[in-house]
Amino acid sequence: MVSRTARQVIGLLLVATGLALGGCDRSGSGGSSAATTKAARPRVAYVTNGVDSFWLIAEAGAKAGGEMYNADVEVQKPSGGVADQKRIVEDLLTRGVEGIAISPIDAENETPLIDEAARRTPVITQDSDAPKSNRLCFIGPDNYEAGRMVGQLVKEALPGGGKVMIFVGRLGQDNARLRRQGVIDELLDRSHDSTRFDRPDAILDGPKYSVVGTLTDGFDFARAKGLAEDAMSRHPDLGCMVGLFAYNAPKCLEALKSAGKLGQIKVVSFDEQDETLQAIRDGYCQGTVVQNPYKYGTESVRVLAALARGDKSVIPASKYIDVPARQIRKDNVDAFWSDLKQKVASHGAGAAAASKPKTAP
16 A cells, blocks of 8 residues: 555656646657747748849849748859859758758759758748759749740841840859740741750851840859950840840940940840949940849748648648749839839848949949
């Protein structure tokens, strides 16, 4: 028979054990204060494909998304290409980030990296896709159709036809390949087919336009200007320069200014760099097709924060969240630029990309 004292001791031990087990159970199920804090404010990462003013706007959007969706956002901008981007992703995984939004530099070669990351944390792509990977969804425009929109601007700039040179940082990116093909197909009056791929060194002749080549600079800004200078030298009758990365058209404009040919050779751009917008205002650039990098940032954080909290409904059945591109010309550039400045003004990261208009290039 157990004494009263013994029963009291046993009772106290059971209560203590129960409290300890209860604490362990809450921790394991996400009910502890630490786990609740983690679920309430997840830590997510936004990884760009390089360093450029375009990504300053996206960074401002990502930071705004952190405020809107109660998340801690880390923005990483690789400056050393694929190897640097891989290092960044591996470091983020080691530190236990709760979601990654990435713009792959080389979709084909980085698919294994993305798949490995996706096994450990939610991964989405933004700006540029890796369609063969296990990413959960892509946030961005239809880059092929955006490329065709660029081609339409070229037709406006050169209504009588002429020679066109395309400039781009690299073609390993899914978005670059699609944009370029869209431009070519539009200028050659082809049917819509985003699976085509014309060789970069091929001269492609259509009824009115001739695409005399595609020059890649590897994200080297000095080389980008040099390629524009070389294009003018090799093609004295060049009619239009098309820049498909944010910095390409500004570098073309610099080359044209140095050669005293501003306004003589037409320029069509992609993205919303200050120099491009100013050139549109001044009449030296026909127009540009802009994305919405600010929204890429906010949408990426919205999706990742929801996934970190267990809400999978944010992933559409198509695994594609469309952020449409649009054309900017002289008649709407001021309104667009003003709106852009307002969006990024409260987030210091984007201030440099939304500065006051400059003098003519």
